[in-house]
Amino acid sequence: MVEKSATRRAEKLCAVKGMNDILPPESARWEAFEAVVRALMRGYGYENIRTPIVESTDLFVRSLGEVTDIVEKEMYSFDDRLNGEALTLRPENTAGVVRAVVEHSLLYNGGKRLYYMGPMFRHERPQRGRYRQFHQIGAEALGFSGAEVDAELILMAHSLWKKLGLTGVELQLNSLGQPAERSQHRAALIAHFEIHAAVLDDEAKRRLQSNPLRLLDSKNPAMQTAIEAAPRLLDFLGDASREHFRVVKSILEANDVAYSVNHRLVRGMDYYNLTVFEFVTTRLGSQGTICAGGRYDYLTEQIGGKASPSVGWAMGVERVLELLKEQLPADSAVPIDAYAIVPDTESLPMVMSCLQSLRAQGVAVLMHATSGDGTPSIKSQFKRADGSGARYALVFGADELALGLVTVKALRDGQGGQTRHAISESSHWAKSLQSTA
Ligand code: ATP
Ligand code: MG
Numbered sequence: 001m002v003e004k005s006a007t008r009r010a011e012k013l014c015a016v017k018g019m020n021d022i023l024p025p026e027s028a029r030w031e032a033f034e035a036v037v038r039a040l041m042r043g044y045g046y047e048n049i050r051t052p053i054v055e056s057t058d059l060f061v062r063s064l065g066e067v068t069d070i071v072e073k074e075m076y077s078f079d080d081r082l083n084g085e086a087l088t089l090r091p092e093n094t095a096g097v098v099r100a101v102v103e104h105s106l107l108y109n110g111g112k113r114l115y116y117m118g119p120m121f122r123h124e125r126p127q128r129g130r131y132r133q134f135h136q137i138g139a140e141a142l143g144f145s146g147a148e149v150d151a152e153l154i155l156m157a158h159s160l161w162k163k164l165g166l167t168g169v170e171l172q173l174n175s176l177g178q179p180a181e182r183s184q185h186r187a188a189l190i191a192h193f194e195i196h197a198a199v200l201d202d203e204a205k206r207r208l209q210s211n212p213l214r215l216l217d218s219k220n221p222a223m224q225t226a227i228e229a230a231p232r233l234l235d236f237l238g239d240a241s242r243e244h245f246r247v248v249k250s251i252l253e254a255n256d257v258a259y260s261v262n263h264r265l266v267r268g269m270d271y272y273n274l275t276v277f278e279f280v281t282t283r284l285g286s287q288g289t290i291c292a293g294g295r296y297d298y299l300t301e302q303i304g305g306k307a308s309p310s311v312g313w314a315m316g317v318e319r320v321l322e323l324l325k326e327q328l329p330a331d332s333a334v335p336i337d338a339y340a341i342v343p344d345t346e347s348l349p350m351v352m353s354c355l356q357s358l359r360a361q362g363v364a365v366l367m368h369a370t371s372g373d374g375t376p377s378i379k380s381q382f383k384r385a386d387g388s389g390a391r392y393a394l395v396f397g398a399d400e401l402a403l404g405l406v407t408v409k410a411l412r413d414g415q416g417g418q419t420r421h422a423i424s425e426s427s428h429w430a431k432s433l434q435s436t437a
Pocket of ligand 2: 069
């Protein structure tokens with residue numbers, strides 16, 4: 001054992017800027033939210049997929065596009081010193097999911113509906129709703145070409161807001177058409193912005209020839225008038241693309257999902273075509289997009305697989321929870337059923353086997369544990385029991401134990417009623433401790 005006087009306190013270490021700890025009781029909100037999402041995914045037949053947090057840098061460069069915010073300036077990339085591979089902490093997970101689907105031939109007998117949850121990493125300026133490690137939940141439907149799957153994904157997100165009671169979330173839609181349609185639009189776009197060259201910032205000038213669509217995504221106030229007046233992609237779409245968009249919209253209308261068409265909505269990655277969408281709120285300042293996605297029919301080929309039209313979305317968990325926080329009371333954690341008040345060390349083996357048997361019967365039990373020397377008094381353990389939020393105290397006092405009994409004391413009913421039970425017959429009384437919540 002290290003003597004207290006001999007240990008010297010080392011300097012405190014802090015988390016990396018923009019990367020947050022999620023602590024209790026806030027973490028309970030995360031768990032509850034994830035449980036709602038899992039049930040939602042089950043309801044639509046989406047299966048869970050878990051891919052690595054680190055992927056080859058090339059995967060993201062090839063799929064997101066070289067001239068994008070993420071690839072140009074937001075990726076945490078590094079060389080694995082041991083074998084010289086260029087690696088990147090995933091900034092998003094569509095690329096990783098598609099990589100896994102292609103690598104393991106998951107589409108061999110038809111389409112697949114998948115979802116994931118987990119941390120993503122982008123080197124951005126940290127602010128409310130924008131972090132360097134943040135979390136996304138994503139849903140991807142791979143190997144399906146029909147507009148009904150675009151609509152299904154949108155309906156799924158929409159029903160999540162409903163289930164959570166989130167209000168003030170607006171749906172914006174656009175269609176990016178197909179590559180051939182986009183290249184005609186691209187020429188018109190370049191011509192338009194060349195006329196307005198005077199208002200373009202350096203980034204826009206640099207991207208004008210390589211990726212003019214990105215200019216529509218710019219938040220620079222000086223460029224907004226020129227962006228509003230820019231040629232609209234929808235005007236360049238052929239019949240098939242228009243029809244696809246029409247079907248998506250008609251399904252949404254039939255389901256009373258309100259939307260608006262936003263001609264400037266182009267999304268931040270290059271892999272999208274046809275339908276793109278964002279769910280936006282005005283309540284989070286300029287970090288108002290809580291869920292965004294679209295169709296990416298050509299991505300599997302770009303990653304070396306066979307053509308498999310696909311569509312998906314990703315949701316920013318921090319932003320959704322921030323919105324929920326405004327609406328929900330802070331402490332929504334389900335309280336523990338019972339707090340175990342324990343005697344001296346001698347009796348702990350017997351007490352703990354009783355607790356194990358209660359837990360095996362579904363009772364949530366928090367056992368008192370000492371933080372100093374010796375077992376604290378029953379009185380001070382009771383204080384802890386009260387503070388824990390538990391509905392019952394299980395008192396394993398010396399008197400009770402001598403008779404093979406435990407006292408169950410209600411902590412929350414106001415009268416503090418108590419009963420005694422035989423430890424060896426816990427199957428007769430365990431159920432009475434369980435919360436019905
Ligand atoms: P923004 O325009 O806000 O930068 P984005 O277009 O870069 O968003 P996507 O790549 O589409 O975002 O990611 C999907 C969702 O993930 C976003 O709508 C948002 O809710 C969330 N998100 C993206 N970047 C961050 C971040 N740095 N911190 C927290 N959430 C984020
Ligand atoms: Mg971004």
